[in-house]
Amino acid sequence: MKLLTIISSQLVIAVLLSAPMLGRAAEIDSSALRAVVTLQAIRGHQAELQAIANANGGNRAEGTSGFNASLDYVADQLFAAGYAVTIESFDTTANLIAELPGSDDRLVIVGAHLDSVSSGPGIQDNGSGSAAILEIALQMKALNIESVNRVRFVWWSGEETSSHGVLSHVLNMSMSEREAALYLNFDMIGSPNFVRFVYDGDSSDSVTVNPAGSEKIEAVFLDYFAGQGLATKATDFSEHQALPIFRIAGIPVGGLFAGAFAIKTTDEAAIFGGTAGDQHDPCHHLACDTFANVSLEVLDQFSDAAAHAVLYFALTSIVEERLADLISTVRGLVIPSKDGLSAKLDAALTAVEAGNERAAMNILRAFINQVEAKRRSGGLSNAEADALVATAQIIIDSLS
Numbered sequence: 156m157k158l159l160t161i162i163s164s165q166l167v168i169a170v171l172l173s174a175p176m177l178g179r180a181a182e183i184d185s186s187a188l189r190a191v192v193t194l195q196a197i198r199g200h201q202a203e204l205q206a207i208a209n210a211n212g213g214n215r216a217e218g219t220s221g222f223n224a225s226l227d228y229v230a231d232q233l234f235a236a237g238y239a240v241t242i243e244s245f246d247t248t249a250n251l252i253a254e255l256p257g258s259d260d261r262l263v264i265v266g267a268h269l270d271s272v273s274s275g276p277g278i279q280d281n282g283s284g285s286a287a288i289l290e291i292a293l294q295m296k297a298l299n300i301e302s303v304n305r306v307r308f309v310w311w312s313g314e315e316t317s318s319h320g321v322l323s324h325v326l327n328m329s330m331s332e333r334e335a336a337l338y339l340n341f342d343m344i345g346s347p348n349f350v351r352f353v354y355d356g357d358s359s360d361s362v363t364v365n366p367a368g369s370e371k372i373e374a375v376f377l378d379y380f381a382g383q384g385l386a387t388k389a390t391d392f393s394e395h396q397a398l399p400i401f402r403i404a405g406i407p408v409g410g411l412f413a414g415a416f417a418i419k420t421t422d423e424a425a426i427f428g429g430t431a432g433d434q435h436d437p438c439h440h441l442a443c444d445t446f447a448n449v450s451l452e453v454l455d456q457f458s459d460a461a462a463h464a465v466l467y468f469a470l471t472s473i474v475e476e477r478l479a480d481l482i483s484t485v486r487g488l489v490i491p492s493k494d495g496l497s498a499k500l501d502a503a504l505t506a507v508e509a510g511n512e513r514a515a516m517n518i519l520r521a522f523i524n525q526v527e528a529k530r531r532s533g534g535l536s537n538a539e540a541d542a543l544v545a546t547a548q549i550i551i552d553s554l555s
């Protein structure tokens with residue numbers, strides 16, 4: 156902890172009350188899940204979707220036999236793994252939903268659109284995301300993962316035409332579900348001429364304003380990729396239909412995207428390889444979006460990153476996360492070092508992290524008493540003392 160002089164007590168309170176949730180992601184070990192979410196299994200699901208398209212006029216578009224067969228395939232896999240499967244009908248088609256039970260305090264929605272365009276089989280767009288979240292759902296069940304939070308996997312219909320699948324789902328959600336929800340989107344995660352795009356939750360690289368909490372989702376992905384030594388690039392996902400609807404509903408959003416019709420730049424080629432001047436996916440929305448239209452490299456990397464993020468949000472309670480963020484924020488504050496005030500606050504935070512709430516409370520009460528004594532003796536201005544008491548009080552409130 157840096158023991159510097161306090162700059163502005165108003166600043167302390169302002170930072171505390173408006174602090175974005177940028178605390179380091181809690182340590183979640185996803186290696187066991189990632190080990191069993193294999194590229195081979197995901198390719199197996201994509202092969203099935205290709206066979207379905209072949210048998211149904213070359214596509215899997217909303218309202219067609221190809222889409223219905225795709226939905227049956229995913230539903231059968233989930234059912235065999237032990238999931239209760241729900242069909243959410245709208246217009247003349249339906250979304251497919253399967254859930255892992257957990258606390259209603261946090262609802263982790265993991266989505267991929269299952270429908271293709273009518274002009275091709277859509278094995279990358281979006282057989283890739285559909286297959287990846289299917290395998291993640293199957294393996295979370297196989298590993299008997301007891302989710303802390305409720306996890307809802309959704310395979311959307313109607314994404315390529317109207318967005319009505321996402322829209323009717325969000326409209327069907329209760330207010331408490333919307334308040335508890337976050338959304339992870341996986342669309343086109345195997346683009347052959349790929350860029351590792353991560354949705355720009357904190358709007359650092361784009362103008363799109365996202366609901367609070369979106370920056371946390373981005374941070375979880377960025378932490379993961381940093382740990383893997385893999386470069387990423389921010390995107391505002393303007394090419395995606397699902398996200399604006401969640402965003403408008405105030406639900407935090409995030410996800411991965413390997414590119415669609417945009418042209419790869421020379422800068423991108425220098426970082427990610429591939430061919431500058433070509434589309435990220437030269438077969439986007441075309442008949443050639445087949446089983447062969449893939450980068451196995453990015454599909455493998457992105458399906459592992461998706462597994463990590465799903466597990467992170469499945470296992471991290473919102474209460475724990477807010478506390479961790481608060482600790483991180485307070486540790487980043489400038490607290491006067493005089494008379495051991497900052498050391499005392501640090502000791503309280505360490506006790507919180509160790510789960511020793513009683514000790515933390517005692518230290519924080521002693522901290523407040525010391526601040527008040529220094530206020531009376533003139534060692535702290537009223538503004539400084541107010542800020543420090545407020546800081547301690549916010550931590551106490553978060554514990555009780």
Ligand SMILES: [Zn+2]
Pocket residue numbers: 268280281342343
């Ligand atoms: Zn798509």
